[in-house]
Amino acid sequence: MSSRPRKRAIAALLIALAGWFAYATSFDGAFVHDDFPNIVENPYVRRLWPPGPALWANPSLGLHGWPVVAFTFALDHALWGAGPRGFHVTNLALHVLAGIALYAVMSTALRSPAMQERLRARAHGVALAIALLWVVHPLTSSAVTYVVQRCESLMGLFFLLAFHAAQRWLEAPARRWVAVAAIAGVLGAGCKEVIAVLPVVVLAYDMVLHGRTVRSALRSGGALYSALLASSVAVGLLVAWSGGHARSVGVGLDAWTYLKAQSCALIDYLRLAFWPHPLVFDHGSQPAHGLAWLACGSVVMAILALTLLALARRRPIGVAGSVVLPDPRSSFSSVVPIASELAAEHRMYLPLTAVITLVVVAGSLLAQNIGRWVPCVATGGLALVLALATRARNRDYASEERLWSSVLAVESANARAYDALGDVLRRAGRDDEAREHFARAVALQPDAAFRRNNYGSSLSAAGDLDGALEQFRAAVDLAPRFAIARANLGRILYLRGDPQHAVDELRTALLIEPGLAAASRWLGFALADTGRTEKAKVALRAALQVAPDGAQQARRARREVSERYCLLASAASARAKLPASTAMS
Numbered sequence: 001m002s003s004r005p006r007k008r009a010i011a012a013l014l015i016a017l018a019g020w021f022a023y024a025t026s027f028d029g030a031f032v033h034d035d036f037p038n039i040v041e042n043p044y045v046r047r048l049w050p051p052g053p054a055l056w057a058n059p060s061l062g063l064h065g066w067p068v069v070a071f072t073f074a075l076d077h078a079l080w081g082a083g084p085r086g087f088h089v090t091n092l093a094l095h096v097l098a099g100i101a102l103y104a105v106m107s108t109a110l111r112s113p114a115m116q117e118r119l120r121a122r123a124h125g126v127a128l129a130i131a132l133l134w135v136v137h138p139l140t141s142s143a144v145t146y147v148v149q150r151c152e153s154l155m156g157l158f159f160l161l162a163f164h165a166a167q168r169w170l171e172a173p174a175r176r177w178v179a180v181a182a183i184a185g186v187l188g189a190g191c192k193e194v195i196a197v198l199p200v201v202v203l204a205y206d207m208v209l210h211g212r213t214v215r216s217a218l219r220s221g222g223a224l225y226s227a228l229l230a231s232s233v234a235v236g237l238l239v240a241w242s243g244g245h246a247r248s249v250g251v252g253l254d255a256w257t258y259l260k261a262q263s264c265a266l267i268d269y270l271r272l273a274f275w276p277h278p279l280v281f282d283h284g285s286q287p288a289h290g291l292a293w294l295a296c297g298s299v300v301m302a303i304l305a306l307t308l309l310a311l312a313r314r315r316p317i318g319v320a321g322s323v324v325l326p327d328p329r330s331s332f333s334s335v336v337p338i339a340s341e342l343a344a345e346h347r348m349y350l351p352l353t354a355v356i357t358l359v360v361v362a363g364s365l366l367a368q369n370i371g372r373w374v375p376c377v378a379t380g381g382l383a384l385v386l387a388l389a390t391r392a393r394n395r396d397y398a399s400e401e402r403l404w405s406s407v408l409a410v411e412s413a414n415a416r417a418y419d420a421l422g423d424v425l426r427r428a429g430r431d432d433e434a435r436e437h438f439a440r441a442v443a444l445q446p447d448a449a450f451r452r453n454n455y456g457s458s459l460s461a462a463g464d465l466d467g468a469l470e471q472f473r474a475a476v477d478l479a480p481r482f483a484i485a486r487a488n489l490g491r492i493l494y495l496r497g498d499p500q501h502a503v504d505e506l507r508t509a510l511l512i513e514p515g516l517a518a519a520s521r522w523l524g525f526a527l528a529d530t531g532r533t534e535k536a537k538v539a540l541r542a543a544l545q546v547a548p549d550g551a552q553q554a555r556r557a558r559r560e561v562s563e564r565y566c567l568l569a570s571a572a573s574a575r576a577k578l579p580a581s582t583a584m585s
Contacts, residue, residue, distance in 0.1 A: 026145040133386065261343070280345070481512050
């Protein structure tokens with residue numbers, strides 16, 4: 001084996017070992033938060049073949065419009081079963097592959113004639129240092145340990161593969177590299193929309209390291225850029241077909257407010273790149289307040305100006321800036337608000353490569369006159385510190401309770417964290433603690449219908465029907481088409497002895513969401529008590545047809561429906577004694 005292939009093989013082995021050491025503690029991680037609707041409770045993930053659109057075309061799920069990620073989850077379920085361990089193994093494998101691809105990208109870039117001679121001489125070592133530090137950096141953990149965020153890490157892998165194929169084509173044009181770039185780009189589009197910036201970043205690289213103008217690059221590289229554009233076209237088609245995650249994007253937040261929040265978020269991401277503590281699983285959904293956004297925006301604009309200046313002067317640092325700034329979620333350039341998630345650390349998965357590259361290259365240039373072993377020891381020591389921090393961070397994912405508690409330890413005013421932790425405690429049977437957390441969530445975010453509904457359900461379970469009624473009414477006032485809140489309101493009205501108004505609310509809930517089994521159930525009860533026996537039987541039959549029968553609570557509900565239906569069928573009119581604690585969250 002010649003020198004260069006041997007170095008590549010050793011580099012790949014070191015990256016894999018470093019990744020395993022940093023993320024070995026992630027294998028004990030649990031499914032958390034969005035893992036449940038998208039993986040655990042998603043029936044389509046349990047069927048690998050045929051991979052039809054039902055797997056990835058459900059508007060109520062985060063996987064909507066991301067067929068490649070959805071298919072990998074189905075493949076994991078087929079290979080590993082329903083437990084989280086196998087999913088974590090796959091996530092780490094993809095992350096390690098992305099680290100190896102990053103090494104290939106950086107070693108190719110650093111060998112470019114446009115680079116200084118001293119960097120070209122150290123291309124292998126510098127590229128390996130960049131890849132090692134990135135693979136073990138704690139800021140990547142939210143895209144690796146949080147299973148459902150595979151969409152971010154898998155997109156990053158395809159981005160790096162497509163970018164490396166473009167590099168190879170720019171060095172020696174060949175059809176195979178065009179094909180690889182096109183395939184990787186399209187597959188990346190099936191993971192996350194961010195890959196749409198791929199042609200822009202490659203063009204910046206082409207201009208800086210190969211000295212072409214925009215016109216000459218597009219003219220001489222028509223085949224390559226057409227292949228890269230396929231990723232953007234695929235993103236556009238998937239967004240148009242799926243609606244672009246309409247439930248979370250562009251809802252309830254104007255673009256200007258979102259842009260202000262993003263300016264602060266980008267600065268915080270950069271801070272975490274240099275000092276990754278504390279890491280927060282959920283930053284909430286409250287926009288930026290005060291004038292902090294002005295200072296952050298000024299810094300972001302300065303970074304933009306420096307990036308454009310560097311690109312104009314053909315400086316490689318401009319390519320690094322082009323990796324960070326065009327991301328339509330983590331930079332000032334966003335014009336489509338993602339109201340449900342103003343900031344998220346997994347968004348720095350790919351942009352972090354640019355930050356680490358700048359630091360390592362600068363360190364290499366400063367250390368040119370000292371011994372070769374000093375940079376190696378410094379890199380190894382830093383990688384060890386980062387890996388230990390990542391191992392510690394992974395332990396926060398051992399349970400939902402621990403994860404959400406870690407959020408509240410840093411952000412005590414995070415309404416979503418209180419609500420989520422309340423739900424965890426409720427499922428664990430710790431109802432009193434859960435109710436306190438739901439109440440705190442409502443106090444922090446009183447205009448959130450979902451929080452009101454959860455608090456109302458908790459009050460109902462405790463027998464406080466008056467308090468529950470107040471919360472459900474508020475939820476319906478805030479979100480008139482919130483079917484579950486309306487159904488819960490109808491249920492409480494019925495239990496408080498007002499079956500006629502209960503019928504009105506329950507019918508409205510079923511008009512909004514026809515398959516809502518619990519609404520059909522309580523509608524049948526209310527109709528029976530108002531003397532509309534035949535209509536009650538129709539509603540109860542519908543409840544039996546769509547109600548789940550797996551959980552203990554669901555079995556009890558089915559039994560109550562069945563008993564009432566039998567009573568109606570035999571012309572019995574005695575009112576059944578019903579528990580007040582059966583609520584929908």
